[in-house]
Structure formats: structure tokens, C-alpha cells
Amino acid sequence: MGIPEKIKAIQEEVTKTKVNKATEHHLGLLRAKIAKLKKEQEEKKSKKGAKVDSFGVKRSGDATVVFIGLPSVGKSTLLNQLTGARSTVGAFQFTTVTVVPGMMEYRGAKIQLLDLPGIIKGASTGKGLGKRILSVARNADLVLLMLDVFQPYHEDVLVNELGNIGIKINQKAPNIIIEKTTTGGIAIAQQVKLTKMTENLLKGILRVYGINNARVVIREDLTSDQLIDYVSGNKSYAKAITIINKIDLVDKKFLKQLKSKIKSDFIEVSADSGINIDVVKDKIYDNLRFIRIYMRPKGRETDYKEPLIARKDSTIGEICDKLHRRMKNEFRYALIWGNSVKFGGQRVGINHVLQDEDVVTIIKSR
Numbered sequence: 001m002g003i004p005e006k007i008k009a010i011q012e013e014v015t016k017t018k019v020n021k022a023t024e025h026h027l028g029l030l031r032a033k034i035a036k037l038k039k040e041q042e043e044k045k046s047k048k049g050a051k052v053d054s055f056g057v058k059r060s061g062d063a064t065v066v067f068i069g070l071p072s073v074g075k076s077t078l079l080n081q082l083t084g085a086r087s088t089v090g091a092f093q094f095t096t097v098t099v100v101p102g103m104m105e106y107r108g109a110k111i112q113l114l115d116l117p118g119i120i121k122g123a124s125t126g127k128g129l130g131k132r133i134l135s136v137a138r139n140a141d142l143v144l145l146m147l148d149v150f151q152p153y154h155e156d157v158l159v160n161e162l163g164n165i166g167i168k169i170n171q172k173a174p175n176i177i178i179e180k181t182t183t184g185g186i187a188i189a190q191q192v193k194l195t196k197m198t199e200n201l202l203k204g205i206l207r208v209y210g211i212n213n214a215r216v217v218i219r220e221d222l223t224s225d226q227l228i229d230y231v232s233g234n235k236s237y238a239k240a241i242t243i244i245n246k247i248d249l250v251d252k253k254f255l256k257q258l259k260s261k262i263k264s265d266f267i268e269v270s271a272d273s274g275i276n277i278d279v280v281k282d283k284i285y286d287n288l289r290f291i292r293i294y295m296r297p298k299g300r301e302t303d304y305k306e307p308l309i310a311r312k313d314s315t316i317g318e319i320c321d322k323l324h325r326r327m328k329n330e331f332r333y334a335l336i337w338g339n340s341v342k343f344g345g346q347r348v349g350i351n352h353v354l355q356d357e358d359v360v361t362i363i364k365s366r
């Protein structure tokens, strides 16, 4: 039996099995087996050289944000409003056929926005350019889920298609530690009590993935699906903002009703008439969680006028990379004033994690 047949056989068994307490364990293991086979299938495909990679657009700026939406919802129109780029806008579907980058400068940050072709239901299975489009979101710092005011229910389609290729939207990686050992079986320490799956199922799922000996620390009450996602690897977790476009076409009453229909928070905009464009800019900036670093060149004044923009949790090493290509090689130590240190002028190494508004002096080797 080949992999597709195996997957089909297990899927049939899942459909036939009634869901109840007694079958929970069995079903959990079946789902783990399917996930493992699917992963093997993907790996085989990519070895054959099938193109599932992105469009190869060079990342630039302080962060990268991508537009994901069905055709004609107004992605290109909004990109142009936010960045002054000139991505082609058309009254017909599939106007955009490749990645079009734009740069949004906001509060000192340079944010790269990538306009993408529209996706349709089934994109994750390879419909249209689906897979390639979706995979661009994998390396993005933030995803804009863009919807037409008349089709807000498409949010589920977007989240599902992204989920199918392993990009989880607005979820955190599960808080669990699995350290493989050579003997001793699977030892579990529950710092947080498991209520959504049994210890037995957890062990069973790990064994499906060939993990027979390990030290496991549970730090979050996770579900069996979260565990399967985690051990099957190749998952990425992306933050997203939902945007509803074309609100110029509806009245206030319609918008009010919309709020009761959509689960997530959303920003209502009209890309065409320029309504709420600044709100989108603010939300993007806030979600990317930038910090400002003030540089103080050795023996000189601190430059408070033009802070260096970095992502939250950046290290001194990452700041060096922003300053100069060879800076890291010449780095000896840094002096810090601010929230990340105990006292002003504290000496730190290259892995020191910075905080918003730290003042930094870098001392180079002579």
C-alpha cells in the first residue's frame, strides 16, 4: 500500500468510528498516524523537486507583512494606499499574478508589505498558485486577512487554508518540553494538569512518532491535536489582523450586524475611498511590537532623534547586524542604560536581550 492509500484507509476508519469517551484514545492515535503519513508524503514530494516554495522576494525593512485574501477583495488597492506602491488594481478576479512588494514607513519603522495573488478554497491542496501564495505567509511577521464586506464568512476559508499547510493563525506554540532520552520509557511531569487528553494518549501519540523514551514536561493543558501539530514539526505560528474592506458600499446598520457575525476583532476600511487607513497602519505597527533603541557612540551624545527600530526581544547581536555587516566581528562588548539592565552603563555581551528605549554603546575591538 502506498502512502495515499494508507491515509485513505485510516481516514475511513476515523469516519466510521463513533466519537465518545471510549473511542477518544483510539481516534487520537489515528489522527496522529494520519498527520505522520501526510508529513512523509510532503517530504517525498519536496524531494522530487515539486515547487512549494515562495516567490523568492527579498525580505527588506524591519518586518514583513503579507496580504491574504480571496480575489478582488481589494488587497492591491490597500497596498497602494498604505505604501504608495503601484500594484495593478482590476475589476476582475486574479488581477495580481505575482508578489508585489511595497514599503510602509511609519513611526520610524520600515515595514515591507507584500501584495499577493488571491487564493481560493482548496488553495492548500495546490489549486491555482495556492500553495506558493500561502507559503509566503510562513516567513511573514504578520498576516493581513482581507475580506470583502459582503463575504465576511471567508475568514474561515483563509484560516483553514493557511492551517492546512501548517501555518497556525493567532495560536501560540504549545508550552511543552519533550527531551528524548535513550532509556526509561516516557516520563511525564505535569506542572499543569492535563484535562483534554489522557497521559496514555499522550504516550501513544509520541510512540506513533517513534519517541519511546523521553522526559516530558507539561506546562499547558494542551489538546491531542496541539500535541500532534507539535511533534509533527514544520508548523509555524503567525499573528494576523482581520480587515473588512469596501465598507463604502454598506450603511451603518449593516456594519453593526456584521459585528455580531464575525468572531475576531476586525478593522473596517474602504481602501478605495481611504477610510480608516491610519487605523490599519497603527494596528500593523502595534502588532509587530517594535522597540526603539537609542545609540550612544563612544564618548559622544545619545541620538534620541532617530532611534534604531528593532523587534521585541532583539539581542545586541541583531542590533549589530542592522548597523553594519561586519559589526559583529568587531564587537567586544556593549554598555547599556535602561530597562534591560540593573544599573546604567552595565557591560553586556552579544546575546543580551534589549528592551524598549534602551541606550546602547557598542565597544569594538581595536
Ligand SMILES: Nc1nc2c(ncn2[C@@H]2O[C@H](COP(=O)(O)OP(=O)(O)OP(=O)(O)O)[C@@H](O)[C@H]2O)c(=O)[nH]1
Binding pocket: 069, 070, 071, 072, 073, 074, 075, 076, 077, 078, 088, 089, 090, 091, 092, 093, 094, 095, 096, 097, 116, 117, 118, 119, 245, 246, 247, 248, 249, 269, 270, 271, 272, 273
Ligand atoms: N467600492 C469599493 N471598491 C473597492 C474597494 N477597494 C477595492 N475596490 C475595487 O475592487 C476591485 C478589486 O480590487 P483589487 O485591489 O484589484 O483587488 P485584489 O484583492 O488585489 O484582487 P486580486 O489581485 O485579483 O486578488 C477593483 O475594481 C477595486 O477598484 C473599496 O474599498 N470599495
Ligand SMILES: [Mg+2]
Binding pocket: 075, 076, 077, 087, 088, 089, 095, 096, 115, 116, 117, 118
Ligand atoms: Mg491584487
